[in-house]
Amino acid sequence: MAELHINGVSKNYGSFQALQDINIKINSGEFLVLIGPSGCGKSTLMNSIAGLDDISQGYIEIGGRDVTNLPPKDRDIAMVFQSYALYPSMTVYQNIAFALEIRKVPKQLIEKEVLRVSNMLKIEHLLDRKPAALSGGQRQRVAMGRALAREPKIFLFDEPLSNLDAKLRVQMRTEIKKLHQRVNSTIVYVTHDQIEAMTLADRIAVIKDGKLLQLGSPDEIYNNPVNLFVAGFMGSPAMNFLRCTLIQKDTLEYGLEVQTNTGQTYVLPMKDESNLNAYLNKTVVLGLRPEQITLAESSDNDSDSSPIVQSRIDVLEPTGADTLILTNWNEKEVTARVHPNNTLSHGDVVSLSVDLTKAILFDPDTEERII
Structure with a gap:
């Protein structure tokens, strides 16, 4: 050695x-x-x-x-x-x-x-x-x-x-x-x-x-x-990337939200927001692993920090240990990871729970991580 x-x-x-x-x-x-x-x-x-x-x-x-x-x-x-x-x-x-x-x-x-x-x-x-x-x-x-x-x-x-x-x-x-x-x-x-x-x-x-x-x-x-x-x-399937606008809501416990291209807003439960002030009202890239997007009824996440997204299943990919769902969110194809025992079919509209507590934000220009 x-x-x-x-x-x-x-x-x-x-x-x-x-x-x-x-x-x-x-x-x-x-x-x-x-x-x-x-x-x-x-x-x-x-x-x-x-x-x-x-x-x-x-x-x-x-x-x-x-x-x-x-x-x-x-x-x-x-x-x-x-x-x-x-x-x-x-x-x-x-x-x-x-x-x-x-x-x-x-x-x-x-x-x-x-x-x-x-x-x-x-x-x-x-x-x-x-x-x-x-x-x-x-x-x-x-x-x-x-x-x-x-x-x-x-x-x-x-x-x-x-x-x-x-x-x-x-x-x-x-x-x-x-x-x-x-x-x-x-x-x-x-x-x-x-x-x-x-x-x-x-x-x-x-x-x-x-x-x-x-x-x-x-x-x-x-x-x-x-x-x-x-x-x-790193990661299989790869991390999902969504371009969103970072906005501030003073009435929230956590003052920041991301707004999608289709107008929906979701609270970002981040306690340290100091690094994000320069990005207010600007485009950021929201990164979410597939395991952070799962069926709402099977999610163990805290509902206050896990918004529900209604989405149609475009592709189902059973892998044995779990099932991957390919769907469209924010005009972007995303992958969700769900339990294999769920009875799902192509074309079903499902409720997906999104765990934003582990979300990562990236600068769209430099591609470097913000927070």
Whole structure:
């Protein structure tokens, strides 16, 4: 285990800036997930940590040692790739043992280490097989075993589950979580899958266009996004965004309301309104998670802070654990999350309870969070 410091790292490809002044401190034993859309720079940052890409500016430290100009073999890292990268002519045993043999580890210690990691990953019965005889999940376990056998300071996972089917992804995600809990290693994990990010990470770094937009725990990223992009990117289904006008009503306990394009007004139960004075009588973007919009009869929310909206069901999407309703509110398609036991049909007009206690407001121009 070791700390990893990414200090002011930038990466240019000619005039294109792939990374822009990235600063992240990863604590020893921490599981950090880098997430963002395709082409955002997350894999470039991973390759920079590994030494596969040179950086244009800044420096990288592993365990307090500056490794910026060191080749990958001298950084004491192990990388697990999306493509497994196993040697097809070697057995599972040989694949796991290969890196140790290169380092001239005694044969007896190699055998002990291979058995240790194969037992940990439950692949001891596969040691005599070659990669062609393995399933995708088994190959990924072997790739992880090869990395574990080296006992590096940092583990780097580059979208390791993207080639697996949905069920196997869930199983392997659990295995990786268990693995981290057992070995308590420092892990940097790249993915574009937000479910992987939310379930695996101690902290998540959201990247867009080579910039670090937000770094925080899964709860912080989900419930306190810093801007519209993070709010919309994290969460499935995505957060609902409604353009409203912020108005003030002195007769209310809470003096602020949002007024929709269709003229309805809803009280904002916010006790701290000081940051909103500059936005009075101006357009703001109201952000609501789908779980904040549910059927009125099944809602546990306080009715004083949960207005009722009458709306027609355009699409029903049963998911098993719950049902998603796509409907129109404020001239905008929104998604509500309801209990699956409700008997609903396309075209029904339903009463939706809206929990505004957790509403988030964004500036429509800067896209930054207001409150």
